[in-house]
Amino acid sequence: MIKLLPHQQSVLEQTKAFHRVAYYLDMGLGKSFVGSEKMHQLKTPFTLVICQKSKIDDWAAHFREHYDYNVYSFNKQFISEIPEHSVLVINYDLAWRRSELLKLSNYTLILDESSCIKNETRRRSKFILKLKADNAILLSGTPTGGKYEELWSQCQLLGWAISKRLYWQQFVKTKILEVGGCPIKVVTGYKNVDRLKAKLRDYGAVFMKTEEVLDLPKTMDQIVNIAITKEYRRFKKDRVIDINGKTLVGDTPLTQLLYLRQLAGMYNENKIERLTDLIQSTGDRLIVFYNFDLEYGVIRNLCEKTGKQVSVVNGKLKDLKAYEEHSDSVTLVQYQAGAMGLNLQLANKIIYFSLPLSSELWMQSKKRIHRIGQTQTCFYYYLLTKGTIEPKILETLQQRKDFTDRLFKEVDHD
Structure with missing residues (x-):
């Protein structure tokens, strides 16, 4: 089993009552360890991990090293029946092409670098929002890259069913510019940011910066x-x-x-x-x-x-x-x-x-x-x-x- 650092144990304790969580931990704070431990605590028959293609082998190795789950890396093949006590790892660009995933139920979903679904109009985002996972674990060091309008799709996965229109009205400042004779809505800033973060915490999100817990080199x-x-x-x-x-x-x-x-x-x-x-x-x-x-x-x-x-x-x-x-x-x-x-x-x-x-x-x-x-x-x-x-x-x-x-x-x- 994984031996967690004090700040990682604190994060798990803060989200003990939630089955949908977002660990917005700064890069280097070990959010993958926190996420996998949370998954282990939730104890669903299996887990689906969606990550970047370059991280498939890393996630598979992580579970094989620290746990006793059956681990399957999906590249071109898909198994029709998933054994219990399993972890399935697939990349974002392949996941939305696997309609079989929409039929799955009674499982935990882990989104590594959940900022990859920040554009809710893309096929990958639309597909992931349709998944029927019982639990969701979102992991990202930079969930928005400073752009709060890009958090809306992640809010949906956390169970905050605020409409996109209302979300923008409450938290995003915009203006209309004429570009090539066409009106385009442009984001100019944000409002009620503290209220937004407080609301996200109410839905299981944790924000943590490196300087809050670690003394890293200069x-x-x-x-x-x-x-x-x-x-x-x-x-x-x-x-x-x-x-x-x-x-x-x-x-x-x-x-x-x-x-x-x-x-x-x-x-x-x-x-x-x-x-x-x-x-x-x-x-x-x-x-x-x-x-x-x-x-x-x-x-x-x-x-x-x-x-x-x-x-x-x-x-x-x-x-x-x-x-x-x-x-x-x-x-x-x-x-x-x-x-x-x-x-x-x-x-x-x-x-x-x-x-x-x-x-x-x-x-x-x-x-x-x-x-x-x-x-x-x-x-x-x-x-x-x-x-x-x-x-x-x-x-x-x-x-x-x-x-x-x-x-x-x-x-x-x-």
Whole structure:
């Protein structure tokens, strides 16, 4: 059985009377341990765990190590009859394709990183809200990423049957903007936040920050300034450029933003050179976060040229062998696949080759090394190309806002 820390025992005690709970514990506080213990206490015949694809093996290993349940990982196969005393683990993108799950009853549902259902209009969210679980356990370190309008679907799973319209009226400030001649409702802020959190606590939610219970090592941010390129300036002016045999055309705000980010990143030889210097300057484990598949190819190539052992976590591959076995390895992590859930505290240095547009992914990524078990100061190196959109992205993320919110404005404000 799991030996819980005092703050984890306190969380379980606070929610003892609830069968639908949300553990909004900061990254690194062990919410998976709290969630699985709560599940064990509820004692339903079986449990359905829905998580990100990269976390399926981790959850399966967790239950096999600490409990005596039968554990089934659903990838392509589905078992027609579920034995009692079982745990079923499936990823979000596969779950909604399994209509068989809608027929299940008398079980406990665990949603790991429950913020994955924040958009209630997506098929995965609609499907999960239809499930007939007797109990629900929601786990997230960043349930909203600072956006309280995205909590509504989780409220439904907790049993708070407030309508979406009333929820927005009570807690969300909005205004109407004309964009391209079309009226669009834009969130401008929030109201009655303390009442919202109090109401959530009434429905079994617990909010806990790391600094409330743990004295983790210090963190230090290091800005590494990179020189801008003439190609970036030319594209910003003309919205089109030929580079490395490709033609980049910024004919919409989205494509313009995409190519500005890439021209400041993987197409910037100055940044590639600086990253190479950083990797060669230390014999410590390094974590490098990136966004695009093309970036991965560039970074992987330079790591191999430096002779470093490389681990990878992205949408196609999860291989942490080099990270686990070599103290001077480099681990390349794509935000969407590895910003949430990974335990990488053997390292204490993260290099941000490029930044995400999501504040939630950025905040989650920082906690991959700054968590229970870390004993060293954590260093975060931001490779920012001066005079480009990159410093503006970091500034926005530090305000706990998504940079995509700026698409309602001109992109060339940088």
